[in-house]
Each structure stands twice: as structure tokens, then as C-alpha cells.
Amino acid sequence: MPTHLRANEGADILIVARTDARQAESLGEALWRAQAFAEAGADVLFIDALASADEMRAFCGLGGAAAGVPKMANMLEGGGKTPIMAPEELQAMGFALVAYPLSLLGVSIRAMQDALRGLKGGRIPGPREMGTFVDIQMAVGFPQYFDEERRYAISNATPGASPPPPPPTAAAFDAPGTAAGAAQPQPQAPPAGGYGASSFAQSGSAGTGATAAAPEVVEGVVLEPSSTQRSQGGGSTGSSLVSDKPFSTADDGDWAALKRSRFFRVRICDAKTKLSKLETRIPANFIGSLATMVPQIAGVNLDEMLRAAVGGKLDLSEPLVNYETGTGDLVQIWLEQ
Structure with a gap:
């Protein structure tokens, strides 16, 4: 059968031959079937529910065609017939492949239960327990999605404009002190007198000697929903308030320099109770x-x-921004010191 499958399906296929005859019939029947699987050309042999270490050794000690075929063990945690062993023990016994089918499922269920109990009691899981928003994106494959998005993106940029920066990589978010984290620019203390446009220009043009002149300061500007939504294409019904400190918009070079080297802290909470729903720290460029x-x-x-x-x-x-979403949530964003 395996040889026939390869002839029809091609060589790029791995065949694991399994028998449940140990519990349904006998150990001898299961060993005979494993030998027959090997003679038919199976790539891996698996006898389920072997009941002792001696039976496992007998399986790994099969001769003939089965002698050179990798053997698989199944460690059904907490309820199987086969004794639970560490990978090192199984390898020494002669197994080449092992499955621990319930380990990830079991610990995931327990973690979900703990998180739900915490949420019911008003405790929101922090980064130590669930990682940051960026950690989650990395784990579920967002960088690959971004790669696909760039393949099919239609650019509306003006001729000569610089391309957008690539999405962050896993190395960019390693903890400070690691090899990758040491190379990542860390947030710096603010200069005396606060952040003006000229401060950002100096950091963004280091080594060039160029310093942009500070633009005129505009007093107390509030972004009302109407002005905000015109730039957002009507995608939200919330209202926003930027910091009520005097400000002027940073130019392209200043803003790009800031985003390359700083981090924002983002908090989403209930607008009335201020109970946090999400708190995370992300690179400004993201x-x-x-x-x-x-x-x-x-x-x-x-x-x-x-x-x-x-x-x-x-x-x-x-916070630089307090944004009420219109659905009862408040989004706050700080520039990290």
C-alpha cells in the first residue's frame, strides 16, 4: 500500500503506519502488524497503547524490515495505557518520534480558567502573563500577513516619496539586555524645556549638522469630532482631545526621527469606571x-x-491623546520618557 501511494501521489509524502491491535488483540498481533507495515514500505511505525516499558522495548527491538524504521510513542498524559516518559528516556529506548497530545491543550485550558477568574474579580492580565500586543501579533503570524499585504498593496504615494518602513520583527522586541534588545534604541529622557520641533529635528538629523527652525506655536487647539473625522474617512464615531499643552505639528523629518527611536504606552479603559481593558507598550513606528x-x-x-x-x-x-470611542471606551496614549 505505501509503495502504491507513492507511485500515485509522488515521493513527497510521509506514511505513519498505526495499529491498535495491542488492546484489541494482543501484543504479538500488534508486533506482527508493525513488521508487516515495515515490509510494505511504511516510513514510521506506531503501536498504540503499549502497556509497559518491556512492551515498548519489544516494539523498538523488532528485527527484519522493521529494524531500521523509526518508531513512534504516544504519551497520553493522565489517562493512557502507556507509561509516561521523558523524551530522553524514549530516545534511549529506541523511539525516534513522540507525541504529548494533551500537554498544550491542558495548560491552555488552565490558563484560560485562571484568566477568566481574574477578569471576574476585576484583575486584568498584564504583559508578564499574556505578553504585549506585539508579542501576540508575532506569535500568530502578523509579519507574514504584512508581507502578503505589501505584495498586493496599491500605492497612492507621490513620486519620489520614501517607502513606508517594514513591520517590526521579533528581534526588535527582545527584552533590553539581550543581543537583539541591546541594538534596539531605548527611550531617552526628555530634554529640558520639553519636546519642541527643533528637539526632534536634532535627533533625526544627527551627524548632518542640520537643525530645523521651530515652527510657530499655536495655543490650545482641540480636535473636535468633525475635524478629526474628515481625516479618518468616517471610520469612527468617537471624539478626541489631544494634550491641552501648546503645540505645533512636527514636520516630516522630526516625526520620522521620533518614531524610529521612541515608544508609546497605550491604554484602553472604560470611559466611566476607568477600568483597564488593555495596556501595552509599542514602538512609535508601529x-x-x-x-x-x-x-x-x-x-x-x-x-x-x-x-x-x-x-x-x-x-x-x-497622555498625549484621550480618545473617547463613542462605545464607552477611552483610549489614552503616552510618549514614554
Whole structure:
């Protein structure tokens, strides 16, 4: 049968031959079938529910055609017939492949139960328990999705414009002190007098000697829903308030320099109770993608709002943006010191 399958399906196929005859018939019957599987050309042999270490050794000790065929063990945690052993023990016994089918499922269920009990009691899981938003994106394969998106993207950029930066890689989010984390720029303390446009220009043009002149400061501007929504294409019904400190919009070079080297802290909470629903820390260069992944702020142009807020002298202990979503949530974003 295996040889026939390869002839019809091609060589790129791995055949694991399994028998349940140990419990249904006898050990001898199961060993005979495993030998027959090997003679037919199976790539891996598997006898389910072997009842002792001696039976497992007898399986691994098969001669003839079965002698050179890899053997598989199944460690059904907490309820199987086969003794549970560590991978090292199984390898020493002669097994080449092992399955622990319930380990991930079991610990996942327990973690979900613990998280639900915490939520019921008002405790929100933190980054130590669930990782950051970026960690989750990495784990579920967002970088691959971004690669596919770039393959089919239609650019509306003006001729000569710089291409957008690539999405972050897993190495970019390693903890400080690791090899990758050491190379990642870390947040710096704010300069005396706060962040003006000239401060960002100096950091963005280091080594060139160029310093942009600070633009005129505009007093107390509030982004009302009507002005905000015109730039967002009507994707949200919320209202926003940027920092009430004096500000002016940073120019392209200043804003790009800031986003390359700083981090934002993002908090989503209930607008009335202030109970947190999400708190995370993300690279400033990644802020534009946040609105595409968090339902509460879908369609909101966070990049434009933050760019306006960081143009002047700021109190970094206060959020740059307080955005009420219109569905009962409040989104707050801080520039990390």
C-alpha cells in the first residue's frame, strides 16, 4: 500500500503506519502488524497503547524490515495505557518520534480558567502573563500577513516619496539586555524645556549638522469630532482631545526621527469606571497599524493625532491623546520618557 501511494501521489509524502491491535488483540498481533507495515514500505511505525516499558522495548527491538524504521510513542498524559516518559528516556529506548497530545491543550485550558477568574474579580492580565500586543501579533503570524499585504498593496504615494518602513520583527522586541534588545534604541529622557520641533529635528538629523527652525506655536487647539473625522474617512464615531499643552505639528523629518527611536504606552479603559481593558507598550513606528487591529479605534488616524500632539512642550506624565470611542471606551496614549 505505501509503495502504491507513492507511485500515485509522488515521493513527497510521509506514511505513519498505526495499529491498535495491542488492546484489541494482543501484543504479538500488534508486533506482527508493525513488521508487516515495515515490509510494505511504511516510513514510521506506531503501536498504540503499549502497556509497559518491556512492551515498548519489544516494539523498538523488532528485527527484519522493521529494524531500521523509526518508531513512534504516544504519551497520553493522565489517562493512557502507556507509561509516561521523558523524551530522553524514549530516545534511549529506541523511539525516534513522540507525541504529548494533551500537554498544550491542558495548560491552555488552565490558563484560560485562571484568566477568566481574574477578569471576574476585576484583575486584568498584564504583559508578564499574556505578553504585549506585539508579542501576540508575532506569535500568530502578523509579519507574514504584512508581507502578503505589501505584495498586493496599491500605492497612492507621490513620486519620489520614501517607502513606508517594514513591520517590526521579533528581534526588535527582545527584552533590553539581550543581543537583539541591546541594538534596539531605548527611550531617552526628555530634554529640558520639553519636546519642541527643533528637539526632534536634532535627533533625526544627527551627524548632518542640520537643525530645523521651530515652527510657530499655536495655543490650545482641540480636535473636535468633525475635524478629526474628515481625516479618518468616517471610520469612527468617537471624539478626541489631544494634550491641552501648546503645540505645533512636527514636520516630516522630526516625526520620522521620533518614531524610529521612541515608544508609546497605550491604554484602553472604560470611559466611566476607568477600568483597564488593555495596556501595552509599542514602538512609535508601529502606531499606525494599531487602529487596524483594535476594534475600539478602527478607522482612527492615530498617527495624525499624535503628530499634532508632540509638536510642542509637553508634560510627559499626561497622555498625549484621550480618545473617547463613542462605545464607552477611552483610549489614552503616552510618549514614554
